[in-house]
Amino acid sequence: DAGVIQSPRHEVTEMGQEVTLRCKPISGHNSLFWYRQTMMRGLELLIYFNNNVPIDDSGMPEDRFSAKMPNASFSTLKIQPSEPRDSAVYFCASSFQVGNTEAFFGQGTRLTVV
C-alpha cells in the first residue's frame, strides 16, 4: 500500500478563498483523523471519523471549517473563507478502529493563506 495520500502537498491561497484538502486513507482502515500542526499549538486533532461517520468534531476551530468522508477511501477538509491564521500544516491519518492501534500519517499539506 502507498500509505496515506494527501493532496495537494503545498497550497498558497489568498484570504477569503475556499481551500479544499484531500486525503486517501490506507485501504482497509476504518478510522480517519485530521490534524493541524503549528509552531504555537503543536498537533491539534480537528475531527475524526469511524466507518465514515464523524465521531468528534470539537477540535474544528469554527464554522469556516468542514470535513466530509463520503466513502471509505476519501475525505476532504474544507476552509471557507480562508484566513491568514489558518496557515499551518494539515495532516490526515488513518488506523484500524478496533483495538486502538497505530495511526499512519500522510505527508501533510502545507497551507499558506496570504
Place this chain on the structure above:
Amino acid sequence: GENVEQHPSTLSVQEGDSAVIKCTYSDSASNYFPWYKQELGKGPQLIIDIRSNVGEKKDQRIAVTLNKTAKHFSLHITETQPEDSAVYFCAASKNNNDMRFGAGTRLTVKP
C-alpha cells in the same frame, strides 16, 4: 477531554548519551500510549507504543515506561545517534480512537 503534557520542549545531548522525554495525561480511561518521531517535512511515524496492561516495553535502543497510577509515561533512547535528531511526540488514546498529542520535544544529538 484528554490533556497530554510533554517535557522538555527541547533537548540537546551528545552522541552516545541517553535521552529521556516525559509525558503526563489527564484521562484515567486512556489505555494506549504511542510515541511518534517526526522528521523535517514528513508526517509523524510511530516508533514504539505501550498499552495500559504493560509497565515497560523495549525495542533495541528505545524503551517506554508507563505509570498508570501517576498517569505518566516516558520515552528513553540510549546510545543516541545523530539520526535520532527529530521532533518526538507522545500521545494518549482511549478505545474510541480519540488520540491526543503532546506538544512535542525537539531532540538534537550532537556528534
